[in-house]
Amino acid sequence: MTTLKDIAEHANVSACTVSRYLNQNIVVKKETEERIQSAIKELGYVPNVVAKALKRKETTNVAVILPKINSLYYSEITSGISQTLGKHHYNLFIYEVDNLNLNENEILQLMRENMVAGIIIVGLFSDLSFKENIPSFLECGIPVVYANRCIPYAGFPLVYPDLTEAGKIGADYLFSKGKNRMALIHKKLPNDVLELFLDGIRQASKYEQKPLILEINDYMDLSKDCVPILLQNNINSAFVLNELGAVNLTKALVQADVQIAEDIAVLSLGNSLLSQISTPELTCVDLQNQELGIKSAEIILNEIQKETFEPVTVLEPFIVERKSS
Amino acid sequence: MTTLKDIAEHANVSACTVSRYLNQNIVVKKETEERIQSAIKELGYVPNVVAKALKRKETTNVAVILPKINSLYYSEITSGISQTLGKHHYNLFIYEVDNLNLNENEILQLMRENMVAGIIIVGLFSDLSFKENIPSFLECGIPVVYANRCIPYAGFPLVYPDLTEAGKIGADYLFSKGKNRMALIHKKLPNDVLELFLDGIRQASKYEQKPLILEINDYMDLSKDCVPILLQNNINSAFVLNELGAVNLTKALVQADVQIAEDIAVLSLGNSLLSQISTPELTCVDLQNQELGIKSAEIILNEIQKETFEPVTVLEPFIVERKSS
DNA sequence: TTGTAGGCGTTATCAA
DNA sequence: TTGATAACGCCTACAA
Numbered sequence: 203m204t205t206l207k208d209i210a211e212h213a214n215v216s217a218c219t220v221s222r223y224l225n226q227n228i229v230v231k232k233e234t235e236e237r238i239q240s241a242i243k244e245l246g247y248v249p250n251v252v253a254k255a256l257k258r259k260e261t262t263n264v265a266v267i268l269p270k271i272n273s274l275y276y277s278e279i280t281s282g283i284s285q286t287l288g289k290h291h292y293n294l295f296i297y298e299v300d301n302l303n304l305n306e307n308e309i310l311q312l313m314r315e316n317m318v319a320g321i322i323i324v325g326l327f328s329d330l331s332f333k334e335n336i337p338s339f340l341e342c343g344i345p346v347v348y349a350n351r352c353i354p355y356a357g358f359p360l361v362y363p364d365l366t367e368a369g370k371i372g373a374d375y376l377f378s379k380g381k382n383r384m385a386l387i388h389k390k391l392p393n394d395v396l397e398l399f400l401d402g403i404r405q406a407s408k409y410e411q412k413p414l415i416l417e418i419n420d421y422m423d424l425s426k427d428c429v430p431i432l433l434q435n436n437i438n439s440a441f442v443l444n445e446l447g448a449v450n451l452t453k454a455l456v457q458a459d460v461q462i463a464e465d466i467a468v469l470s471l472g473n474s475l476l477s478q479i480s481t482p483e484l485t486c487v488d489l490q491n492q493e494l495g496i497k498s499a500e501i502i503l504n505e506i507q508k509e510t511f512e513p514v515t516v517l518e519p520f521i522v523e524r525k526s527s
Numbered sequence: 528m529t530t531l532k533d534i535a536e537h538a539n540v541s542a543c544t545v546s547r548y549l550n551q552n553i554v555v556k557k558e559t560e561e562r563i564q565s566a567i568k569e570l571g572y573v574p575n576v577v578a579k580a581l582k583r584k585e586t587t588n589v590a591v592i593l594p595k596i597n598s599l600y601y602s603e604i605t606s607g608i609s610q611t612l613g614k615h616h617y618n619l620f621i622y623e624v625d626n627l628n629l630n631e632n633e634i635l636q637l638m639r640e641n642m643v644a645g646i647i648i649v650g651l652f653s654d655l656s657f658k659e660n661i662p663s664f665l666e667c668g669i670p671v672v673y674a675n676r677c678i679p680y681a682g683f684p685l686v687y688p689d690l691t692e693a694g695k696i697g698a699d700y701l702f703s704k705g706k707n708r709m710a711l712i713h714k715k716l717p718n719d720v721l722e723l724f725l726d727g728i729r730q731a732s733k734y735e736q737k738p739l740i741l742e743i744n745d746y747m748d749l750s751k752d753c754v755p756i757l758l759q760n761n762i763n764s765a766f767v768l769n770e771l772g773a774v775n776l777t778k779a780l781v782q783a784d785v786q787i788a789e790d791i792a793v794l795s796l797g798n799s800l801l802s803q804i805s806t807p808e809l810t811c812v813d814l815q816n817q818e819l820g821i822k823s824a825e826i827i828l829n830e831i832q833k834e835t836f837e838p839v840t841v842l843e844p845f846i847v848e849r850k851s852s
Numbered sequence: 853t854t855g856t857a858g859g860c861g862t863t864a865t866c867a868a
Numbered sequence: 869t870t871g872a873t874a875a876c877g878c879c880t881a882c883a884a
Binding site for chain 1: 576580599621642804805
């Protein structure tokens with residue numbers, strides 16, 4: 203393994219000259235530079251990032267902590283993060299909490315052991331895991347971004363989509379299509395998060411409409427447990443706050459001979475491949491997952507490098523019109 | 528930051544005793560052990576993995592190199608890898624080649640700089656990137672697993688699904704449903720890979736059937752460019768070697784009033800959420816993506832720790848029956 | 853513009 | 869069973 207010292211000897215300079223030349227673009231005599239360069243090529247020198255990290259007490263590794271990677275939702279966010287980190291020559295660690303079998307303190311220990319430069323915690327917007335642990339992360343001097351959770355600012359940077367705006371533009375859109383009896387369908391969202399959407403819907407309807415709120419779960423048969431309720435209540439639009447739920451509900455409606463869009467419009471929250479390949483293709487509110495990742499990464503890099511950060515970054519959702527409404 | 532030395536002083540032993548106690552379970556006097564333990568708790572010691580890596584000249588970080596993470600295909604594989612690495616206390620670096628803007632040599636350099644313990648290269652089975660570079664990885668002493676590519680053994684471990692078997696069981700299944708005029712539809716698969724499937728199909732049909740081979744791409748309108756061909760040729764089953772392609776073809780067929788399963792059976796290659804939410808739900812050949820990840824990780828860990836490896840690991844695909852055939 | 857020397861936190865070697 | 873010492877490869881005062 204070729205080291206800096208080898209290069210130095212081969213180029214007849216000191217190790218520190220090589221180091222400075224390599225790291226800080228500090229001015230070096232032209233002739234020296236050439237000698238160093240050719241030594242590097244000749245000996246095939248590759249800097250040792252680990253040694254550098256030990257000395258500088260900081261790595262260029264950023265950890266992303268998420269429930270699981272194998273979902274379009276999380277992998278889109280991750281992709282945004284990966285893009286941005288890559289551009290800045292940072293490496294990306296992935297920690298899947300669901301697979302790791304570690305509690306939050308053990309994960310903190312893992313982060314410290316590995317001297318990660320920063321941590322991006324990503325969850326569902328209904329999920330608050332790690333929130334209580336962030337102060338201990340910060341105490342250790344590890345920058346954190348808490349992504350995708352809509353909570354009040356509490357001392358660490360937040361990045362999340364504007365769920366009230368999502369509710370508003372969703373409702374606005376459905377009303378504009380003449381749909382005035384809306385069902386708001388969600389999958390185990392806690393009340394405070396649901397309230398964000400409802401706020402938006404109230405704004406859009408000027409408080410004149412109250413959507414029918416329906417909670418679904420993985421074990422329900424939507425055909426039996428959901429569609430009849432919609433029909434009995436003369437619902438003509440369903441705003442589904444869960445993309446897979448929207449796809450499945452659409453299926454159930456089609457099965458029940460409901461005309462999607464004409465009879466009941468379906469609007470899904472989230473714009474992944476799922477909405478696109480559903481039959482009919484789903485109109486949706488795009489929450490900008492990839493952008494969420496990009497922003498999260500930008501913020502953590504700022505924290506790492508400049509030690510300052512935007513406290514709260516809110517992403518604006520938008521409608522993508524397709525066939526289901 | 529508390530170091531090993533601090534613990535040593537606090538426990539009145541030498542640093543090396545602490546180190547040995549922590550790492551190798553080497554016998555230590557009960558009393559000493561207790562002193563060390565309490566010092567660790569009292570001072571809140573967290574080992575420094577970076578320093579350890581420098582000294583030992585090896586990290587516990589494994590790099591996964593893949594085209595992009597935001598697809599169900601790659602994220603399932605990644606999830607399998609992540610699971611296994613996590614169990615063995617290894618960390619997972621993700622490098623998205625499509626986002627990285629680096630050529631293969633630069634990526635090699637990145638791996639070396641970071642002293643990764645091993646590399647898992649994941650691609651489509653039709654893609655051979657990095658193949659030529661693997662010898663240089665190995666020269667540097669970095670273990671590599673080349674996952675998902677069906678090539679002859681060439682000195683480094685391979686993990687891939689048995690595509691011939693996939694062709695065989697797919698064809699067997701379709702024949703068993705009385706479908707004797709098959710179209711084999713693929714998306715820019717090179718001939719050698721296509722040939723693997725065809726081999727399997729020949730085995731199943733005892734060389735009596737020749738499927739109609741059709742190549743699709745992202746810019747085609749399947750309704751116009753594909754469905755008519757199937758109808759003109761009296762095709763009654765479509766084996767689609769691309770999951771999204773299968774979903775889209777199914778849509779196009781439904782649009783053309785073709786009865787899926789009765790008129791034309793659709794069989795997709797790959798069993799992600801896409802097949803499940805398609806209408807009708809797609810019968811498919813499951814290639815065991817997650818298992819592919821698990822196996823790849825197991826093999827790289829063996830390479831790293833025991834310096835031996837299974838040369839070739841082949842995964843057996845199986846049919847998952849749903850509604851489309 | 854360049855060099856010297858010491859240390860980042862850990863482990864390996866050798867000796868006790 | 870334990871300790872002293874010297875590295876691992878790099879960076880950074882400080883000095884020249």
